[in-house]
């Protein structure tokens with residue numbers, strides 16, 4: 001399958017790199033990436049020589065079966081005008097990962113085009129094939145196309161085909177949420193350093209604890225509070241920290257954090 005990623009930055013680059021890793025495991029893909037500058041292309045090509053790299057968006061689109069738009073949202077219209085001219089996107093699968101540009105907005109930017117439009121929200125863990133990716137197709141996209149896109153994105157982690165409301169909420173937990181999780185890890189590091197650990201050691205410990213927590217929940221199927229009950233000895237150490245977190249409004253802060261991006 002020939003895919004062109006327009007904009008090989010943090011997100012487009014993560015998708016392309018993840019797909020190359022899938023290729024190394026046998027996936028039959030042919031990936032082209034574009035960028036604004038040659039330096040960005042040189043950087044990605046150095047570690048991922050399987051990628052075709054070009055500054056020529058139009059040729060990249062003309063040669064692709066699937067086009068992924070991964071430029072910043074405020075650049076989307078200009079780049080779409082460029083790549084869709086002369087019917088270049090017609091009949092192709094057109095995936096946009098630009099946040100908050102909905103399928104109806106993309107349709108309005110593509111008047112008269114027969115491109116099959118899907119609004120997709122991955123996260124940067126796509127590079128390591130651990131993304132949580134949401135897929136919202138436009139109303140007129142055939143089921144077969146949705147399946148194709150789902151298969152392709154499943155190479156990069158977990159996927160959900162969903163409506164726009166679910167995508168918006170899911171993106172706060174996953175697309176943005178990965179940053180919130182990293183902030184929590186950093187907070188643990190800061191606490192660890194105050195307790196006398198070196199930062200690198202505190203980071204390793206925090207990461208392994210995060211991995212362990214995910215494993216416990218995934219393997220046991222427990223609700224998080226039921227797993228917490230297994231850790232908290234009555235009158236013990238853990239409950240002191242948990243209550244301190246709630247005195248500082250942790251649950252409320254997380255809820256407010258997730259709602260903030262929906263405004």
Ligand SMILES: NC(=O)C1=CN([C@@H]2O[C@H](COP(=O)(O)OP(=O)(O)OC[C@H]3O[C@@H](n4cnc5c(N)ncnc54)[C@H](OP(=O)(O)O)[C@@H]3O)[C@@H](O)[C@H]2O)C=CC1
Nearest residue numbers: 007008009010011035036037040070071072073097098099
């Ligand atoms: N970052 C994330 O975690 C997520 C981002 N998104 C969405 O992904 C999109 C990209 O974000 P992000 O990757 O963070 O941004 P970046 O700035 O990291 O990447 C944008 C890329 O677009 C390239 N670019 C700019 N103009 C053009 C052009 N005219 N033609 C081709 N390429 C061009 C840039 O090239 P150069 O490097 O040469 O300047 C750069 O590589 C956004 O719309 C965002 O909403 C969605 C989910 C998660």
Ligand SMILES: O=C(O)[C@@H]1CCC=N1
Nearest residue numbers: 099121171174175176
């Ligand atoms: O911050 C943003 O707007 C994008 C969307 C999801 C992650 N980054």
